[in-house]
Amino acid sequence: xxxxxxxxGAEEFDRYVRKSPGGxxxxxxxxxxxxxxxEWTGILLRGEDGSILGTIALLFRKGRRSGAxxxxxxxxxxxxxxRPEILEKLLxxxxxxxxGKGAYLLRVDPDVEEGDRPFLALMRRLRFKRRVxxxxxxxxxxxxxxxxxxGVSVASxxxxxxxxxxxxxxxxxxxxxxxxxxxxxxxPAFMELMRxxxxxxxxxxxxxxxxRRILRAFGPEAGxxxxxxxxxxxxxxxxxxxxxxxxxxxxxxxxxxxxxxxxEAVIHGAEADAIRAGCGVFDFxxxxxxxxxxxxxxxxxxxxxxxxxSFRISAGEFDRVLKPVTALLLEIAEGIRRLFRRLRRKxxxxxxxx
Numbered sequence: 001x002x003x004x005x006x007x008x009g010a011e012e013f014d015r016y017v018r019k020s021p022g023g024x025x026x027x028x029x030x031x032x033x034x035x036x037x038x039e040w041t042g043i044l045l046r047g048e049d050g051s052i053l054g055t056i057a058l059l060f061r062k063g064r065r066s067g068a069x070x071x072x073x074x075x076x077x078x079x080x081x082x083r084p085e086i087l088e089k090l091l092x093x094x095x096x097x098x099x100g101k102g103a104y105l106l107r108v109d110p111d112v113e114e115g116d117r118p119f120l121a122l123m124r125r126l127r128f129k130r131r132v133x134x135x136x137x138x139x140x141x142x143x144x145x146x147x148x149x150x151g152v153s154v155a156s157x158x159x160x161x162x163x164x165x166x167x168x169x170x171x172x173x174x175x176x177x178x179x180x181x182x183x184x185x186x187x188p189a190f191m192e193l194m195r196x197x198x199x200x201x202x203x204x205x206x207x208x209x210x211x212r213r214i215l216r217a218f219g220p221e222a223g224x225x226x227x228x229x230x231x232x233x234x235x236x237x238x239x240x241x242x243x244x245x246x247x248x249x250x251x252x253x254x255x256x257x258x259x260x261x262x263x264e265a266v267i268h269g270a271e272a273d274a275i276r277a278g279c280g281v282f283d284f285x286x287x288x289x290x291x292x293x294x295x296x297x298x299x300x301x302x303x304x305x306x307x308x309x310s311f312r313i314s315a316g317e318f319d320r321v322l323k324p325v326t327a328l329l330l331e332i333a334e335g336i337r338r339l340f341r342r343l344r345r346k347x348x349x350x351x352x353x354x
Contacts, residue, residue: 002093005042007032013042016052017078018243024075024111025242026140027057030217031074034210035059038072043093045086054079054086056094056108060101066333068326071098073108074140084122091126095320104323104330109140114313128318134289141286142316145301145309147271149246150280154272165306168261169268172227175260177234179269181223184215189233190224190252197252211250214238221277225270227253227262235262239270246274247283267307284309 005013010029017023025031032040038059045053056077062069077090091108098106108128112119123130134143147160158166191208198205215222221242227235234257239248248270253263267284274282284304289295291302291311301311321327 001046003044003046005029005044007040007042010042012052013044013055013057016044016055017057020078020080021244022081022111023078023243024245025218025221025240025247026074027055027076027078028242029057030221032057032059033217034213036213037061041097043090043097045089045093053083054090056090058094058097060098060103063330066326066330068323068330069101069103071101071103071106072139073106073110075111076108077110084118087119088122088126091128091320095322098320099322104321104326106320106322107139107317108320109138109314109317112315114315116315120315123318126320128320130315131317131319133316136286136288138317140314140317142314143287143290144312144314145284145287145304146312147282147284147307147309148280149271149275149282152275154275157268157271157275160308162306162308165264168264168306172261172265176229177227177260177262177265179225179227179265181269181273182226183224184212186224186226186233186236187211187215189226190236190238193233193236193252193254193257194250196254206250211238214240218242223270223273225266225273227257227265227269229256229260234260235266237266237270239273241274241277241279244279245281245283246270246277246279247285249285263303264306271307282309 007029014028017027029040029042038061040057040059042055042057044055047053054077056073058071058073060069060071071094073094077087079086079090095106131138132142152160158169187208190211194205215224218240222238222240224238225236226233235253237248237251239246248267251263251266257263271282287300287304288297291298291305295301
């Protein structure tokens with residue numbers, strides 16, 4: 001039996017996601033409150049005894065230009081991996097829901113590793129088209145790093161790190177860098193660093209209100225970790241500790257913070273908090289390309305590997321096209337927009353990072 005829940009009635013839904021091995025913070029109703037420009041619906045599947053067998057959280061909205069509706073399950077569904085029949089039922093219900101909304105596309109990107117052949121075969125049978133990229137062009141990064149924290153104590157955590165990372169942490173401590181956990185009161189300093197980081201690396205930062213919504217929606221499960229020299233913030237990041245998984249994202253720093261290795265100190269502080277919260281996995285989030293030295297982005301790989309993190313490849317995004325003509329036209333339009341963005345970056349004098 002399927003049951004639909006709204007964000008203000010999703011307590012049981014969220015408890016299931018938090019206790020499930022495959023649960024992810026983006027499958028909770030809290031993430032629906034963060035993504036306030038989307039609508040959120042949770043679908044749960046109950047067994048005959050009333051227990052929850054699996055869930056899927058769906059975000060949906062109409063495109064600003066096209067008016068076409070997209071339905072998206074970020075890092076969903078959530079189901080016991082030994083029971084593929086539950087996954088099939090959840091996806092079939094999600095298709096029915098998407099059709100009811102007049103959507104042209106249902107997109108899912110469950111946290112499944114690339115080599116899971118039975119899963120891939122099931123998705124093909126259900127007529128989902130797989131999308132694979134090695135950069136940041138998917139909704140969620142396909143290439144990530146993760147550290148196993150189960151059995152690791154706060155005291156023994158540095159033993160998991162490469163000696164160069166331990167040396168950098170010692171340098172940060174010797175330089176007077178101290179990491180503390182904050183709430184939204186630290187957002188102005190965080191945003192100042194985020195804008196500096198965006199200017200260095202050539203991306204557009206999100207608005208302050210987005211980060212405020214993350215901290216408010218997840219409450220005590222979210223923290224803004226700030227590395228300070230005295231009262232001056234030199235590096236910062238946000239981490240969300242939900243269920244088994246702690247996710248680290250939106251890091252930023254000044255050049256001084258980079259020189260004093262404050263970024264390493266921030267990650268160490270967030271990992272220590274994840275252990276205290278009972279998390280067994282620390283998710284470093286995305287990277288571009290593979291961990292080979294001729295990759296121009298290899299430096300970020302090396303940085304994350306320094307914490308003992310392992311490279312992980314997920315299966316990618318899966319699209320069930322519901323209105324083929326609309327989907328084709330939108331794909332062509334997006335291809336044209338990507339081409340113009342590349343051409344603009346190649347113009348003399350255009351900003352392409354420093």
